Amino acid sequence: MPRHETLQLRGFDRARFFAPLWCCLYVAGLSLAVMIVAPFASVSDWRGAEAGGLFGLVLSGGLSLALRTLQRRQLRCLVLHTQHGAARNYHEVERALAAFGWRVTYREPGNLIEARTGEGALHDGDLIAVRLREHEVIIGSIPDPSVSYSRSAAERCAAYRERISRALGRTD
Numbered sequence: 017m018p019r020h021e022t023l024q025l026r027g028f029d030r031a032r033f034f035a036p037l038w039c040c041l042y043v044a045g046l047s048l049a050v051m052i053v054a055p056f057a058s059v060s061d062w063r064g065a066e067a068g069g070l071f072g073l074v075l076s077g078g079l080s081l082a083l084r085t086l087q088r089r090q091l092r093c094l095v096l097h098t099q100h101g102a103a104r105n106y107h108e109v110e111r112a113l114a115a116f117g118w119r120v121t122y123r124e125p126g127n128l129i130e131a132r133t134g135e136g137a138l139h140d141g142d143l144i145a146v147r148l149r150e151h152e153v154i155i156g157s158i159p160d161p162s163v164s165y166s167r168s169a170a171e172r173c174a175a176y177r178e179r180i181s182r183a184l185g186r187t188d
Contacts, residue, residue, distance in 0.1 A: 021092075021093045021154055021156075022088075022091050022092065022093065022156075023091045023092070023093050023145055023157075025091075025158075026122075029143060032161045032162065033087065033158065033161050034087070035161070036083055036161075037080060037083045037087065040077075040079045041076075041080050043076040044072070044073055044077050044080060046072070047068075047069045047070070047071075047072030047076060048073055049069075050065060050066070050072070051066050051069035051070055051073065054066040054069060086165060089170075090158050090159070090165075090170060090173070091156065091158065093145075093154045093155055093156035093177075094155045094156075094177045094178075094181060095152060095153075095154050095155075096152070096153045096154075096155065096181050096184060097151060097152055098151055098152065098185075099151070100151070101150055101151065102126050102127070102148040102149055102150050103126050105148050105153050105184065106125065106126050106129065106148050108183065108184055109129055109146045109148070109153070109180065109183075112179075112180055112183035112184070113131045113144075113180075115183075118131040118132060118134075118141075119131060119132045119141070126148065127147065127148055128145065128146070128147050128148070129145075129148075130143065130145045130146075131143075131144045133176065140160055140162075141160055142157060142158065142159050142160050142169070142172065142173055142176065143157065143158050143160070144156070144176050144177075144180070145157070153181075153184055155177045155180050155181060156177070157173035157174075157176040157177050158173060159172065159173055
């Protein structure tokens with residue numbers, strides 16, 4: 017059974033991917049601040065304000081936990097062991113990405129290659145990142161955060177990882 021590693025996002029992709037989580041944590045912080053300040057404010061019904069703060073804290077905290085669990089699952093990569101070195105695997109991955117019609121967005125020759133599945137008017141497409149080590153290929157894929165989080169997007173990304181592993185002649 018293949019082992020899993022975590023996809024490391026860079027720059028704007030990282031900010032877009034984690035933005036929903038950061039917003040929920042921000043709301044949780046505001047709710048906590050309301051709970052702390054309510055008894056000291058000149059509000060006639062400070063208990064109601066405190067209850068509202070508690071409700072907001074529980075709701076946004078629960079949503080943050082659910083989002084983080086989903087995001088950790090989406091960031092998992094598939095690790096394949098190959099008989100070839102990093103340079104040869106890099107060229108095979110590059111050739112496969114071109115054959116699939118995906119647009120390469122970032123390259124570190126022999127080490128990392130990132131691609132997008134499509135180009136639409138409203139989104140960039142799903143992200144595929146392939147990191148190469150000696151006799152190892154690490155394949156990660158996440159859906160475009162500007163579209164949505166969904167089961168179909170997760171299944172689509174799993175299919176991308178499988179498609180690349182088949183193109184490499186999976187050996188494990």
